[in-house]
Amino acid sequence: MRKIALLLAMLLIPCVSFAGLLSSNSSSTPVSKEFKQQLMGSPVYIQIFKEERTLDLYVKMGETYQLLDSYKICNYSGGLGPKQRQGDFKSPEGFYNVSRSQLKPDSRFYKAINIGFPNDYDRAHGYEGKYLMIHGACVSIGCYAMTDSGIDEIFQFVTGALVFGQSSVQVSIYPFRMTDANMQRHKFSYYKDFWAQLKPGYDYFEQTHKPPMVTVQSGRYVVSKPLSHEVRSQLASNYALPETK
Numbered sequence: 001m002r003k004i005a006l007l008l009a010m011l012l013i014p015c016v017s018f019a020g021l022l023s024s025n026s027s028s029t030p031v032s033k034e035f036k037q038q039l040m041g042s043p044v045y046i047q048i049f050k051e052e053r054t055l056d057l058y059v060k061m062g063e064t065y066q067l068l069d070s071y072k073i074c075n076y077s078g079g080l081g082p083k084q085r086q087g088d089f090k091s092p093e094g095f096y097n098v099s100r101s102q103l104k105p106d107s108r109f110y111k112a113i114n115i116g117f118p119n120d121y122d123r124a125h126g127y128e129g130k131y132l133m134i135h136g137a138c139v140s141i142g143c144y145a146m147t148d149s150g151i152d153e154i155f156q157f158v159t160g161a162l163v164f165g166q167s168s169v170q171v172s173i174y175p176f177r178m179t180d181a182n183m184q185r186h187k188f189s190y191y192k193d194f195w196a197q198l199k200p201g202y203d204y205f206e207q208t209h210k211p212p213m214v215t216v217q218s219g220r221y222v223v224s225k226p227l228s229h230e231v232r233s234q235l236a237s238n239y240a241l242p243e244t245k
Contacts, residue, residue: 030069041164044157045211051176064209071150074138080175081191086128092117095214097168110136110148111155120216170211178202197221
């Protein structure tokens with residue numbers, strides 16, 4: 001009986017540890033260092049905030065995404081607002097997707113992840129540019145430059161997620177954390193209408209802790225909201241989140 005009890009305890013230890021990990025971390029609290037490697041290969045999601053110079057890397061735990069870690073952005077260029085043309089030196093804003101072919105482990109900027117600019121929205125508006133990356137070396141002309149140690153970990157988790165079956169990694173790039181207060185602070189910006197299209201994606205993740213489903217229709221970002229067993233698309237400008245019960 002003692003041997004059986006010991007065997008059961010050994011089998012249950014990983015389950016208990018993982019359950020504790022799920023219960024002890026909110027979506028905005030980074031995962032403790034000792035648990036990071038256990039999550040390697042899990043699906044991930046990235047949010048970038050220009051004004052705060054922050055890249056947040058989330059990992060799927062259960063049905064929702066929890067913050068793995070936040071990384072300071074060494075450098076980006078061109079200020080707030082979307083990239084529109086080659087040579088404007090601006091770093092992109094919007095919703096992008098990264099597949100395995102977009103990973104550049106041999107980049108001259110140490111390691112790099114091509115975010116996929118221009119996307120469907122960018123092309124619909126005639127925006128041009130290429131080789132827009134998240135990379136190391138801490139220097140940027142239109143890219144998001146990280147420290148080498150930061151891109152090491154980001155690259156490792158993005159690669160692990162794609163190798164273990166995630167079809168693409170979503171990258172949501174915002175000018176700032178799109179709270180109502182920050183939107184009010186920028187209400188006279190030239191980019192106000194564009195940012196209003198991004199805010200529903202930010203709000204959706206804040207409420208559900210799941211990446212938004214985003215498409216482009218008639219040249220505007222569209223966030224899809226699950227209702228019962230169907231998915232209905234709405235223009236981002238008309239998108240309304242249900243009240244939290």
